[in-house]
Amino acid sequence: MNRPNLIILVLFYSRHGSTRKLAEFIAQGIESVSGCDARLRTVPAVSTVAEATAPAVPDEGAPYVELDDLRECAAIAVGSPTRFGNMASAMKYFWDGTSAEWLSGTLAGKPACVFTSTGSLHGGQESTLLSMMIPLLHHGLMILGLPYTHPELMTTSSGGSPYGASHWSGLDGKKPITDDEKRLAVALGRRLAETAVRMQGM
Template sequence: MIASDLSILVLYYSRHGSTRKMAEFIARGVESVPGCEARLRTVPAVSTVTEATEPDIPSSGSPYVELRDLEECAGLALGSPTRFGNMAAPMKYFLDSTSAQWLSGALVGKPACVFTSTGSLHGGQEATLLSMMIPLLHHGMLVLGLPYTHPQLMTTASGGTPYGASHWAGGNGSNPVTDDTKLLAVALGRRLAETASRLRSA
């Protein structure tokens, strides 16, 4: 990344890899915008067993997010699999640790978007996306969706909503990301980066 690049944080939690794939398509869209760079980060798993711990460095995938990633970003894409129509606990746990950034206004005025994957087609995609928007609104972020100028929103049978990109992963996470879903995820990342770039120019 050169000094003039805008860093767009693509922050996700993924248990079986589907949300991670979505994050990678979001990042592709971000990096299609000149002067923008995607910073892929994840969060560690949490457990009801207090003795359980995660390694300091993930064995695969993106590095763990640090609070400074939020402070340094020009925009945020937030992704989580669905858990009973809500974001997964590891993502909520991380967001609950951002009080200092809320108090300082570190995210105020920055654009944001959300994305998800579900085991079943009607397994809470839209509810999960809406649940992830709420803390972003509390942080004063400008939340973006996908406009219906993307015709795939009218034809997709695998996920995809005006609230954000989504993917029907299947019960065992084996459903491939469809062409429609790829297009919508890339478009969302591009829209986020373009908005961050316009805001920075203004």
């Protein structure tokens, strides 16, 4: 009997497209592993205007995440642009609404990784990656980084960190993802999927 493929959730928030592109490369790495399917999901923007509401379905791109996505996934990659060295409020708002899943242990024991994009080279890539790990650790997820067996970590002059994949998008958000950044994002997705497969005994 064939087992269904593992669902690996790639959950991201992207304002100008850089974090979304990283998410797509991570998904590429996930789907390079036999028995794994990437599921891309996003979160709605948070408005400072109390009356503002987001449409039920995004105009384009990945659908909004639902709590069932957390229950159904075997692993999760979480990505956000940097906001003053921290994750964006939209991503934080989503995690603030997952108390029931935290209490029930929905995500406990599943592998996870994080990724980010920043406008400035030293604008908080690593602190953003670390801040995204905090709610994941509270949920009992097991955090994966990138080992230095990836030579790009020693040679990159753009994004890339042992804490997770990253991209330096420039102040206008238009810098393309470099070859090093792409390879590290794909490698992170592949590592996440391979870990999920091993943990499922496949």
